[in-house]
Amino acid sequence: MSNTPYPDRPSPRPVGKRRVPAFFGLLWRYAVVGFAWPLTTAIVWLHNRLHVPKWMGGDLREFGVRLWGLSWLTFVWVLLWGDVTWGNIIVGALVGAAIMLLLPLPRVPVEGRIHPIAAMNLLFNLLWNFLLSSAQVAWAAIRPGAPPLGVVVRVHLAIKSDMVLTLAIDYINLVPGTMVVEVDHLRRILYVHVFDVRTQKQVDSFHQQMAYVERQFIKTFERDSEWQPSPFHGIDDDFHHVPFTERQRVADATPPARHRRRKER
Incomplete structure (x- = not known):
C-alpha cells in the first residue's frame, strides 16, 4: 500500500526550471x-x-x-x-x-565606451522612426488640402564627443522629414528642418523625440560613469562645451529602472 494519501494522483513535479531553460x-x-x-x-x-x-x-x-x-x-x-x-x-x-x-582628415577623438544592447535599441528605434516618418511624408504628399508647412526647430543636445554628435546628426538626417540645416558646434545647438508642422503640439512632440534620441546616444556611447577623455582633448566640461547642468538635465529626465517597471505595471 502506498504511503501517499492519494495514490491515484501523479506525484507533483519538483519546483525548479525545466530541462531546456x-x-x-x-x-x-x-x-x-x-x-x-x-x-x-x-x-x-x-x-x-x-x-x-x-x-x-x-x-x-x-x-x-x-x-x-x-x-x-x-x-x-x-x-x-x-x-x-x-x-x-x-x-x-x-x-x-x-x-x-x-590626405588625412582632422582627428576625431574616440571617447566613452559603446554598449551593444543600447546600440541595438537605438538601431531599432531608428528603423521604427524611418518607417513611421516615411508613412507620414507619403500621406502628406497625397492628401488633399493645403501644402505641407515646414519649420526650423532649434534643438540643444548635451553630447560631449564630436564623434557622437556627428552620429546623432546622421541619425536625424536619416529619418525622413527631418534635416539638420545648421550646427552651432560651440553651444551644441542644432537647427533642424521638420516637415509638415502646423501646431505647437507637433513641435512639442518633436522636442520629446529629440530628448529621447539624446538620452539614447548618451546611454549608448558616453555615460558619465565611463567617460574617458581622449589625449587630444581637455578633461574639463568647458572644453566640450557641455555644462554639467545640461548633463544633469538628461540624467534627471531618465527615470530609474524600478520606477519604469512600476509605471508599466
Missing part, C-alpha cells in the same frame, strides 16, 4: 565564465602592455577607428569596381592607406 541558463553561465571573461581579461592585458605606434594612433581605440576607416575605404573601392577579387581588395587597401596618410 536550465540547459540554456547553464550554457550562458559557461559562456561568460569560459569565453567572455578570458576575452575581457586578454583585452585589458593587451591595452596595458601593448605599445601602439603614434602613426597608428598611439592608442588601441584610435587604432580601431583607423582600421575601421581603412576597411571602409577598401569596401568602397571594391564596390566601385563591382568585382570581389583579391586584386581589388589589395589595391583598395593600398589606395585607402594612401588616402589616410596623404
Whole structure:
C-alpha cells in the first residue's frame, strides 16, 4: 500500500526550471565564465602592455577607428569596381592607406565606451522612426488640402564627443522629414528642418523625440560613469562645451529602472 494519501494522483513535479531553460541558463553561465571573461581579461592585458605606434594612433581605440576607416575605404573601392577579387581588395587597401596618410582628415577623438544592447535599441528605434516618418511624408504628399508647412526647430543636445554628435546628426538626417540645416558646434545647438508642422503640439512632440534620441546616444556611447577623455582633448566640461547642468538635465529626465517597471505595471 502506498504511503501517499492519494495514490491515484501523479506525484507533483519538483519546483525548479525545466530541462531546456536550465540547459540554456547553464550554457550562458559557461559562456561568460569560459569565453567572455578570458576575452575581457586578454583585452585589458593587451591595452596595458601593448605599445601602439603614434602613426597608428598611439592608442588601441584610435587604432580601431583607423582600421575601421581603412576597411571602409577598401569596401568602397571594391564596390566601385563591382568585382570581389583579391586584386581589388589589395589595391583598395593600398589606395585607402594612401588616402589616410596623404590626405588625412582632422582627428576625431574616440571617447566613452559603446554598449551593444543600447546600440541595438537605438538601431531599432531608428528603423521604427524611418518607417513611421516615411508613412507620414507619403500621406502628406497625397492628401488633399493645403501644402505641407515646414519649420526650423532649434534643438540643444548635451553630447560631449564630436564623434557622437556627428552620429546623432546622421541619425536625424536619416529619418525622413527631418534635416539638420545648421550646427552651432560651440553651444551644441542644432537647427533642424521638420516637415509638415502646423501646431505647437507637433513641435512639442518633436522636442520629446529629440530628448529621447539624446538620452539614447548618451546611454549608448558616453555615460558619465565611463567617460574617458581622449589625449587630444581637455578633461574639463568647458572644453566640450557641455555644462554639467545640461548633463544633469538628461540624467534627471531618465527615470530609474524600478520606477519604469512600476509605471508599466
